[in-house]
Amino acid sequence: MSVLVFVEGLNGEIKKSSLEAASYGSQVAQAMGTSATAVAIGEVHEEALARLGEQGISKVLYDADDRLKQFVADAYVKVIAKAAQQESSKVLVFSNSNIGAAVGSKLAVRLNGSLATNVTELPKMDGGNFTVTRGVFSGKAFAQVNLTSDVKIIAVKKNSTEIISNAGNTATVEKLSADLAESDFAAAPKETVMQETDGGVLLPEAEIVVSGGRGMKGPENWHLIEELAKELGAATACSKPVSDIGWRPHHEHVGQTGITVSPNLYIAVGISGAIQHLAGVNSSKVIVVINKDPEAPFFKAADYGIVGDALEVVPKLIEAAKALDK
Amino acid sequence: MKILVCISNVPDTTSKINFTGDNKEFDKNGVQYVINPWDEYALTRAIELKEAKGGSVTVLNVGEADTEPNIRKALAIGADDAIRVNAHPKDAFFVAQQITAIAKEGGYDMILMGKESIDYNGFQVHNMVGEMMGIPSVTPAFKLDMVDDSTARLEREIEGGKEVVEVKLPFVASAQQPMCEPRIPNMRGIMTARTKPLKVVAPVGGEAMSEYVSYSKPEKKSGVKLIDADNAGELIKLLRNEAKVL
Structure with a gap:
């Protein structure tokens, strides 16, 4: 029943937006009286994964399949679905990135779940309702939305959650294998080109x-x-x-x-x-x-x-x- | 090539956003509705591909009768025919189910739409449709070309870069700039749009997975603190010591 957080890596480290998602997920877990597990895919250092303990994550499931170094939606969905099944997770947390929202949308279909993207606040849980606040009308308003399905998927807007950092806490890291088939990589990108940031910031x-x-x-x-x-x-x-x-x-x-x-x-x-x-x-x-x-x-x-x-x-x-x- | 373009009907970008009925409903009073700007990229690119390769462009909207002026506008821009699923678009999951039903029946080669609507900012429907149909969804794409009759080449934005993806037809893609220069209707387009077919169909069963209960607006800024231009460096000190953001 743990809360499952999908974390994205960049150059071996965890993206800042994913540290926010991890902090969000662990707070939801705490409110629900359960623990938070992260699932990581692709190229991330094991030390960086263990450090997710600082954001309140107790366990990290890590699929190091080489083919997952680049983003392939179908393969990523399969890995996360496997982690969700293994953890019996009913709440899944993503960063509201192009990758997070894409994978979240596909999982919503696969798990028959309620999806809220662009979420700006922690959920309110009372009287059996699970209500999130999300940005709507291009930043001109917020909406309060009940997620009515058994499975709830939340994509957290960037820079809307404070990153928790309990220095010294570490998460255990376990390998995960989703037995991916060639067909899961049918829509793999031919080529990935990163912008020259010239030492600057993305x-x-x-x-x-x-x-x-x-x-x-x-x-x-x-x-x-x-x-x-x-x-x-x-x-x-x-x-x-x-x-x-x-x-x-x-x-x-x-x-x-x-x-x-x-x-x-x-x-x-x-x-x-x-x-x-x-x-x-x-x-x-x-x-x-x-x-x-x-x-x-x-x-x-x-x-x-x-x-x-x-x-x-x-x-x-x-x-x-x-x-x-x- | 048969292309399905999904459009949504949204408040004009300059609209003031207000709510009524105890903040439970969007206040449509005085609001002008337009084709979602992101969807215009999908629509124009579809028309360009049709002009180059032949085929047809069908416009699809899930909405009530008040969306028809904008469906006619899409026909005036150059779509061949239109379908309106007569239902209030309850949430992304519901809309994706409607699009999937139409797309399966029509046997389209390409299903295009904008990357998100500017009212509900979901960024969900395209990936849901891809998943429901079991075909690839490439989003958000800013370039779309045909490699040969059965393969498209797209460039998609990822955080900090781009990916080049080649997919076989059929597929779903969402559009964003600079995919093309969105077109506006000309007089001839407006005249012919009146007689182009617009079919109204009932929604397929399908439930929403979320329920909008209320709305709120961001807190207003308390007012701007002005710093004299001759003493501009003072701003940097305020940002560090007062706002604490440096």
């Missing part, structure tokens, strides 16, 4: 994001955004108009029809704050807006603001960031 995992809009006046000024991001340990992003005119690649576009981010700090430089852009960033914890137009709508959604020309303000911020004790 946007979906970033705790700080520096984002530029048309107020940057041209791609030749983007080094300012990159430099400030580098000083702050941030990822870079941009507004839709900027990616539409080709100053920046599409995968950096943040907003309603781009990437949704929810970092601790979002710094918007030269972005006016159209409602579609706000939808992609409004669950950021702290928002800073730099814009030369004091009437820019973004200021209404901001915590801190500077009215001024981006090209004059950003160098001052870089200078101040350099002076910080790191």
Whole structure:
């Protein structure tokens, strides 16, 4: 009956979003009076798996099948379903990533379960109801949803759960084998290409994001955004108009029809704050807006603001960031 | 090639979101409905493939009669015919069951839709349909081309990179930019859309797996603290010492 958490690896370590899912899962387990088990797939160091004890995980099931190094939905689903069966799990927790939500959707069909993605809070369990809160209307609202099936599958929105860290606790690591067939790999990718981050931070995992809009006046000024991001340990992003005119690649576009981010700090430089852009960033914890137009709508959604020309303000911020004790 | 494109009917991106009836219902008052922007990528790409390779594009919506203006709009953009499953789309599981029933009956080569709807942000239906039909689902894809008559090549976004996937027909895929430049209807399209077939069918049995009980809105920001541009460096200090995010 343990709560089962699917954790994703990146370069041998556990992704931050999966540490959040593990923390979420162990809190649900505690509320239900049971333990939390994690299932890991692919290339993750055993020490990193054992360290999941710090997030309250007691046991990790690990399938080290070489073919699972890259994401193949059908094979991943089979491994997780096997773990769920072995643990008799009724609650499954994922990160709301492209991988987590995909696998969660398929498992919902296979296990006849209730699925909630984009979940922002721990569930309320009372009177036989199991109710989660999830983000809807592109960040403009939340919905409270009863998961009515016996099996409940939750995909947790990034950066909405504090990571628990009970230093020194370790989880036991057990091997798991799901007896995968060749046919489970029919839709395996031909090729996987990771972005060159240039030593920088990946946007979906970033705790700080520096984002530029048309107020940057041209791609030749983007080094300012990159430099400030580098000083702050941030990822870079941009507004839709900027990616539409080709100053920046599409995968950096943040907003309603781009990437949704929810970092601790979002710094918007030269972005006016159209409602579609706000939808992609409004669950950021702290928002800073730099814009030369004091009437820019973004200021209404901001915590801190500077009215001024981006090209004059950003160098001052870089200078101040350099002076910080790191 | 027979392509099925699933569209949902959603509040326009500029809509103010409010709730009525003790926060139990979405307030439709004054809200303009549009084709879900993500679905427009799927629709336009399907039409482009049809123009290049021949075949047909059928639009499918699970919704009540008030979605028909947007179904007609999809026909005006270039779909050949449409099916509306006459039901309130209760949740992703319910919608996926309806799509699966139509898709099985129609024998489509490709089932396309947007990566998620901008109202319920589920990112679920495409993978559920793939699983229910036992065919691959490639999501979220930003590139879709045919390699030969029976194989498609897609590029899919993963966190921090992309994957190139080749799949045999039939398959499910969800679309996102920059797959294509979404089209808008022209006058001729609007005229011909009026006479294109729109079939209304009853839903298949199938239950929802979740129940929406209430809604809430995010807390309002308490107001912006402005820092003088000449003293911009002060902001960095505030972010460290006051907001504690650096």
